[in-house]
Amino acid sequence: MLLNDKVAVITGGASLNGLGFATARLMAEHGARVVVLDLAGAEPAAAAAKLGVGHIGLVADVTDKASCEAAVAAVIESFGRVDVLVNNAGITQPRKTVDITGGDYDAVLDVSLRGTLYMSQAVIPAMQRRRSGSIVCISSVSAQRGGGILGGPHYSAAKAGVLGLARAMARELGADSIRVNCITPGLIETDISKGKLTDERKAEIAQTIPLARLGEARDVAGACLYLASDLSTYCTGITLDVNGGMLIH
Ligand code: NAD
DSSP states (O other): OTTTTOEEEEETTTOTTSHHHHHHHHHHHTTOEEEEEEOGGGOHHHHHHTTOTTOEEEEOOTTOHHHHHHHHHHHHHHHSOOOEEEEOOOOOOOOOGGGOOHHHHHHHHIIIIIHHHHHHHHHHHHHHHHTOEEEEEEOOHHHHHTOOSSOOHHHHHHHHHHHHHHHHHHHHHGGGTEEEEEEEEOSBOSGGGTTTSOHHHHHHHHHTSTTOSOBOHHHHHHHHHHHHSGGGTTOOSOEEEESTTSSOO
16 A cells, blocks of 8 residues: 555546546555546546545646636645645647647647646645645656657647656755656557557557557556655656657667
8 A cells, every 4th residue: 555545636537548547546546535636527526436435526627727726625625635646637639730720739738738737836835734745747758759649749849848847846846845757658548549540550559669569547557656655755857758668768
């Protein structure tokens, strides 16, 4: 039990095949009280109920500062503390550079980058009061290698922005004993890519990956658990690749 009695908030955590829900499940198995935070349409309360008793689901839009603050206030009211934040909410769009509209840019950057900032801002005061906390930000291999497989350049930019934001927060918040780290997943089979790749294309991609398979949500959940737990107490500002060797650098 690596997270006994810790309170973990996971944004975008209600997608049952997604990285967030796999992380929620693993953290719950490790003793955390989990807060699944997601858009109303994703039904976070129903997702939280699947984790068992003692976990809650909250509706929040990470692009809306007031919504993030209200959600964290509700967490404090229910549990009195926040130990772990996983900034997982994200969307992607397949676009060529010249086709990215202002609206596309706003949509993709707002969820991953603005959302990471707003949710971090919302939990930091509570973490500072306890002089303890772990913030895990989900970036992407797309930020490191100039595109993953599916997202356009604006997605790469959003995820590169997450790396920069997380590193700067790590430097600033170290004095408060708050750790901030990133995970850069490779291609993981979730709803984000559902129906967008044929089985033949997936097999071709797998051949280019040293571990010879696409990732599974639990591969990323394990990395989140490590960064959230006391196993990683001297890690801050790091980028943990979970990509099967797709990018070795
Ligand atoms: P997913 O689509 O299954 O889950 C994303 C979740 O984010 C959904 O539950 C969605 O409702 C939620 N969300 C979207 N906008 C939101 C908002 N404004 N406020 C709150 N929640 C919101 O996708 P996934 O594959 O599990 O992706 C999770 C994260 O991992 C994303 O940040 C994604 O960019 C990143 N990532 C995924 C992969 C991959 O291959 N699956 C690779 C690298 C990075």
